[in-house]
Amino acid sequence: MALRLQRRVDRPWRFLAIGIVLVIVVLFYVDWRDYQTATEQSDQARQFIRETNDLLSLVTDAETGERGYLLTGDRKYLNPYEKALAQIPKELNALSATAVNVPREAKQVENIRSLIADKLAELKSTIQVRDQQGDEAAMATMRGGMGRLTMDEVRSDGDVMVAREQAWLYETSRNLQTSANHSRIIVLVGCVGLVFLLFRLGTAVDAVVLERERFAHDVEESRQLLETTLSSIGDAVVVTDARGKIRFVNRLAERLTGWAAGESEGKPLDRVFHLRDEPTRRDIRSPLQALRLEAGTGTNSLLVSRDDAEVPIEVGSAAMRDAAGNLIGSVLVFRDVTARRIAEMELERWKKMFSGAGFGMFVIDPKNGTVVDVNATFASMHGYSVTELLGNEYSALLPGNLRSDLTASLRTASENGRHMFEQQHLRRDGSVFPCLIDLTSFQDGRREFWAGYCSDITERKRFEDALKESEERFRNLAGALPQLIWAGDATGKFEYVNHEWSVYAGWGAGAEIGQYLPIDPWKDLLHPADRDEFLRCWNQSLQTGATFESQVRLRRAGDGAYRWFLCRAVAVRDRGGAILRWLGGFTDVQQQVEGATQLKLANEALQRSNADLEQFAYAASHDLQEPLRMVSIYSQLLQEEYGETLDGQAASYIEFAVNGATRMSKLLRALLDYSRVANGSPQQPREADAGSAVSTALLNLSTVAEDAHAQIEVGKLPSVKVAEIHLVQLFQNLIGNALKYRKEEYPPGQRPDIRITAERQPNGWWLFAVSDNGIGIEKEYLTQIFGIFKRLHGQSFEGTGIGLALCQKIVERAGGRIWAESEPGQGSTFWFTLPGVEIGDESRALYNTAG
């Protein structure tokens, strides 16, 4: 429509403009052609003039040369003549050629050609005359006037031609001037006309453009109105054209399909609007057709979005037709019904829950107290069916005397919004059972209802009674115990204490206790010195649930005295392992502790005393050696120097003195060894191989062993935690004893037999045995033999009486034990235990105390 409007407006003006331009062009062409012709003719006229002048000049040159020759007879003057003679015919021909285009001069040119021929002939003849007859004759000929006459004619004719052409040139140039003036006028008039036309045209075009813009604006406005409307409505909208290609989608449709408007436009509908039938789970191929079959609406459909998410939708469609009834497109309107679906499902779920619940549920209309709804459990609990109860009064389910209570309960529920209470209910058969009722008031629209649940608590009641009885028993028992018994919650706060506890802590007796509970009992009870350690242990148990055990002093409220208690508490857990409560029992161990302390003190005193004794023995034996050495040496000196002068009696006296001193010295040395073991020798490494210790001992005893013809068997022996020097002393003493106390005689085929063995004990210790087949020891001496200076055999066996005491000391210092077993006349076995090298010092101490 805009285009047509434009044509109508500018058609006459356009024709007029074209006409003007054509006229101007025609006029210009005519003018231009005339000008072109005039210019060409002018050029030819000018050429003609130039060539005529050149010819005249050549002819003049020829004549001048001839004259020079005639006058001088010098032939050099004939040079210009001859040059001109050669040029003239060419020049004449050129002039004739030019004259073809200047026809007005043709006759004149022919005339001048003959004149020039005559002239040249005259010149030639004159020169011949001069050559043949001399200058006089030539001059005469020249003066004859023939030549001169011809020359004038030539000049006259040439001048006429030149003048005439110049006049023509002038005329032509004036004509051209006039023609140019005409052209200017035409151009001026044409331009003015065109400017006018352009102005008119511009005005017309402006009007058209304005009109068109207004139109476009209107269209855009109505489009935006439509789009805004479609975008802001609560439904998704898709518009297609007649071929089912998408022309428009609104924002909601973009969101639901997952296709942006820009992407979906022009695409086939089923590509973007991907439908799936919900019950069959099948994709719907052509949604429009499917929808039309369903009379334009569809439920049960799932929209499958671009990212494959399914959304339940409700969809409607309509065809768009033009005035003639042709289909021009379709409109699809759909909405996301997820929320409604969920609500429906929830409702369904609640309904199921209500009807299927394992406890009784009911709804009462507070206006008249009738039952609005009950579930099957509630009905069967009372021996009815659901329908039997609906519409009846709720109070009918209660024993008659309790109905007034119900009114009060219902009022409380109404006031507080919720009320929980126990109530006796009546079954159809008249029996009564206890119920726990939880009643809630709620608004359904504008009406108020009471909803409640009801559970039969017969079992619980029975259980509670049993529990009460059990607790009573526990309290009676705990009350009778002399220990401090308590029960606490999971955080350790006391919820129950027995009578003993209450009295001890000063919490009063009987009913008074109640006001202190629950109580965090540790504030003032603990002895300050024990407090930190006790609480650390207790808190650790609280966290881990580990059984708590500690010994602590607790303050007695009566006299403020602290007494020692052995405290024990165990966690009671539920099935999931979580701590429910703590049960504790504290036992007064004051007496045991006091006893143990005294024992410890006595033990320490004894150890100190032993150490002092050992120190004393060391000092004494060492210091006693000195004077004894003097006695011994000087007795020897006396014997050596005066032995000959003394009589036999004196000599034997001296001998006794020397022997006594020597023996005393040996005793002292043994005593010194013993006390050194007792005092320890810290420089020595406290680990040695028993096998090599036995070897060393046997080497030291080799003479004795050989004398005894003894057979000595050594088993495989381990390394033990004893200094090597002591280990050697130990074996040397025991083997030495075994050799020393052999029988005087053995039956044939037998001889002294000594065995040394070791056996590993499960605790890492080694049990050694040194056994012999010697004289044996009487039973009553078996323990005495380890005493110092204990000798069983008087002077009949050499010895100091310290060997076994030393052995005992060595073994005991290592933490072990030594003892002897013997059968008199059969032999003895000395047993002792020593720690293996892998035994730590701590466990050795432990073993020692335990032993």
Add this chain to the structure above:
Amino acid sequence: MATNRAPFTILLAEDNPGDVFLVRRALEKQGLAVNLIVVEDGQAALRFMEKADTDPAFDCPDLVLLDLNLPRATGSRVLTRIRQSRRCEATPIIIITSSDSPLDRENSANLGATDYFQKPGDLAGFMQLGRIVRDALGQKAAANQA
């Protein structure tokens, strides 16, 4: 074994007269002509060393026999003092003691004792001291002659 020099001077620090007698006898048995200076306690021994250090006319002993268990100042102290002496620090020192403690033996060696003689309980054993002294003096004489 005649020597062409003056008899050796030996300093003996010993509080037990019985031992002094035995030492003297042991030396005699070896035929050693010695000038034996006896001091009976540690203080006297220290004083002797003081004099040796301060009086140039006073000669250092050729050898010292030192009991460890001395009254008033221990043998260890005397030993230390001799080894710190300006003039006599190189004197050979033989410890004579009744102690058989390895600790005493080790300490004496650390303090610079030349030899260690444990007094034995028998006469013959004691007389061995004479030979030990003779050997020590012989080494010293050889060192001097060289």
